[in-house]
Amino acid sequence: MSFHYLTKSRYLQGLQCPKLLWLSVNEPEAAGEPDEETEHRFAVGTKIGALARERFSQGVLISEDHFHLTKACQSTNAAIKAGAPAIFEATVLHKGLACRADILQRVKGKKNLWSIIEVKMSSKVKPVHHDDLAFQRYCFECAGFKILTTSLMHVNTGYVRDGGLDPKELLTQEDITKAVLKKSAGIAKTVKKLSTVLTGSKCPDITAGKQCLDPYECPFFDQCNEPPKEYSIYELPRGQRIIPMLAERGIELLKDIPSDIKLSSRYEKMVLSVKRRKPIIDKPGIKEYLDTLVFPLYYFDFETINSAIPPFDNWKPYQTTPFQFSLHIQAKQGGACEHYAFLQKDATDSREPLIKRMIALLGKKGSIIAWNMSFETSKIKVLAERFPEYEKRLLALLPRFWDLMIPFSRGDYTHYNFHGSSSIKKVLPVLVPKLSYEDMEIQEGGTASLKYERWLFGEMETKEWRKTYRDLLQYCNLDTLAMVEIMKVLKKNI
């Protein structure tokens, strides 16, 4: 049996669930390979780590990877002896524990007094970071270091990139020593307990529960959790209050909810639709809403990115920003739609060309139809904030927005096969079975953002981009075409 150190990530896994710790060491293949998103997050994390190091002059990087921990430990000791003011990836090993600190900084003027700084791509300190640093502090103290402070360096969402990336402004450092010390109480016992789990030959017997998603979705989720049955109470949207109450009464399926339980009108329609195996349609409600449409109709959809690192100047970290749109225009009642799209081919800042094209195509009157319009309108506000010269024309678009999701989200059109969702991905295959996202290379917005971000940040070869470019156009096109077809179904039903 091979030896496994209790590392920081294993410690955090063990805190979430000892079974997760045991499985990730003994059955790692069951967790699957890291997907494209995980790889990209890893690449962004690496870039943020490199930017953080730029803030420390004369720091020494311990270059040995986690397969060479003994050597990394020796290099760390050598850097300390040589008087390095900061050591990146400083490594200690102590009685089965292995720990690497992103930054170990020598307290000015002190020979053996240090600060540990953990670098994260998150936008704020989270409770899990306290545990993360408590483990690091414990390991370094066990190895003979005196630790003065423990801090988290994270992304500063108030930063606006200007004249290139400035690591001093992009990242902000928060001293969280107090909270870390609180977490440190009793840590020796926890470490001992988790070390026993790690070296044990039997998988801990733990029932699935809240911990499967908190603080992270467990990679073994499907192994421990049965998928909920179709048409179960878990399909009730925003059901945080009612679902536990129903579950406590032993009710699992929507059709079994007894009449003495008072349900909201939307929930009642869902139950009725499941029982009758038919859609429940409020024709007057839908008609009244459709009557507020003003021609020409503009079916509009953005794709966006939400990058931790602003790719260009005049851009904030994590500011969700459009890079693509699709537009179907129907000039008059009963007329055919014309399709337009925007997606820049090269990896340069596309926001201004996108704004110009959008303003030109959307004209001055007519309803702009979106699915969950608050998403599109909030992104237009982001563009207006970043490009004040277009602010007036951009903000003038907002009152023209019209939300096609509303008849579904408020239950005017309820179908048991929407499974309680008003997402276009759930509504489309039921109402327009001939159109589907299923055969598409890109099937949802998250993948579209991920691919575009990879292209912008140089993580994608041109050959892959050429294909991705076509896939992105196809995907976004389907989002607006789907709205055109769903509208036809609504009109037919009133």
Ligand code: SF4
């Ligand atoms: S799915 Fe839940 S119970 Fe299973 S290992 Fe993960 S956290 Fe533990």
